[in-house]
Amino acid sequence: EAGVAQSPRYKIIEKRQSVAFWCNPISGHATLYWYQQILGQGPKLLIQFQNNGVVDDSQLPKDRFSAERLKGVDSTLKIQPAKLEDSAVYLCASRTYRAPGELFFGEGSRLTVL
Amino acid sequence: GDSVTQMEGPVTLSEEAFLTINCTYTATGYPSLFWYVQYPGEGLQLLLKATKADDKGSNKGFEATYRKETTSFHLEKGSVQVSDSAVYFCATATGANSKLTFGKGITLSVRP
Numbered sequence: 001e002a003g004v005a006q007s008p009r010y011k012i013i014e015k016r017q018s019v020a021f022w023c024n025p026i027s028g029h030a031t032l033y034w035y036q037q038i039l040g041q042g043p044k045l046l047i048q049f050q051n052n053g054v055v056d057d058s059q060l061p062k063d064r065f066s067a068e069r070l071k072g073v074d075s076t077l078k079i080q081p082a083k084l085e086d087s088a089v090y091l092c093a094s095r096t097y098r099a100p101g102e103l104f105f106g107e108g109s110r111l112t113v114l
Numbered sequence: 115g116d117s118v119t120q121m122e123g124p125v126t127l128s129e130e131a132f133l134t135i136n137c138t139y140t141a142t143g144y145p146s147l148f149w150y151v152q153y154p155g156e157g158l159q160l161l162l163k164a165t166k167a168d169d170k171g172s173n174k175g176f177e178a179t180y181r182k183e184t185t186s187f188h189l190e191k192g193s194v195q196v197s198d199s200a201v202y203f204c205a206t207a208t209g210a211n212s213k214l215t216f217g218k219g220i221t222l223s224v225r226p
Contacts, residue, residue, distance in 0.1 A: 003157070004157070033214075040218065041218055041219075042118070042203055042205075042216030042217050042218045042219050043158070043203075043216050044216075045213060045214065045215075048211060048213070055211050056211055056213060091157070091158065093158075100146065100207055100212030101146050101148055101163065101205070101207035101212050101214055102148075102160055102163065103158075103160070103214060104159075105157040105158040105159065106157055107155075107156065107157045108157060
């Protein structure tokens with residue numbers, strides 16, 4: 001079974017530039033998450049999708065972050081404009097509806113904002 | 115909202131030593147509890163879970179017991195191996211959406 005795929009693995013940009021991350025979840029997983037993991041901290045939930053609908057985006061900085069999940073499969077997370085404090089690893093995860101809390105994570109996309 | 119507190123790290127042990135990593139939580143409602151592990155160069159993966167009080171989760175020689183009275187879920191292993199070197203995260207999930215809340219994580223290094 002293929003795992004959660006993310007790209008790019010690494011990205012370096014200057015502040016005020018934009019960046020987009022892509023995620024392909026495990027086939028059949030209806031629930032998809034984006035987490036932000038700052039160095040030395042645990043992952044923090046940014047947004048949760050159920051199919052292509054948003055379930056929780058209460059911690060997403062909506063003035064600069066956006067995310068979509070068209071057709072309930074792949075998802076993209078965009079940051080525009082980026083700030084220095086956005087430097088982090090962006091993790092995508094997915095799960096089946098029947099296994100709450102049992103997430104499958106991708107390897108993450110490491111963003112460095114200069 | 116929920117919060118998870120893990121003991122400060124990093125932790126360095128010799129092979130075959132006994133491991134305990136402390137985790138306490140605060141939660142509204144009745145959470146499920148999890149330990150996730152991140153091996154070097156890999157993504158986070160579920161290590162074990164417990165869904166109700168006094169449940170014991172176990173996997174790969176690791177164990178953790180859901181202690182409701184002390185709101186704790188400490189991770190233990192009787193004899194660690196070099197291959198257990200990783201970052202370990204304690205997490206809770208509550209609510210209709212089962213939002214997963216993570217602790218800060220702790221780095222374990224095991225010396226041969």
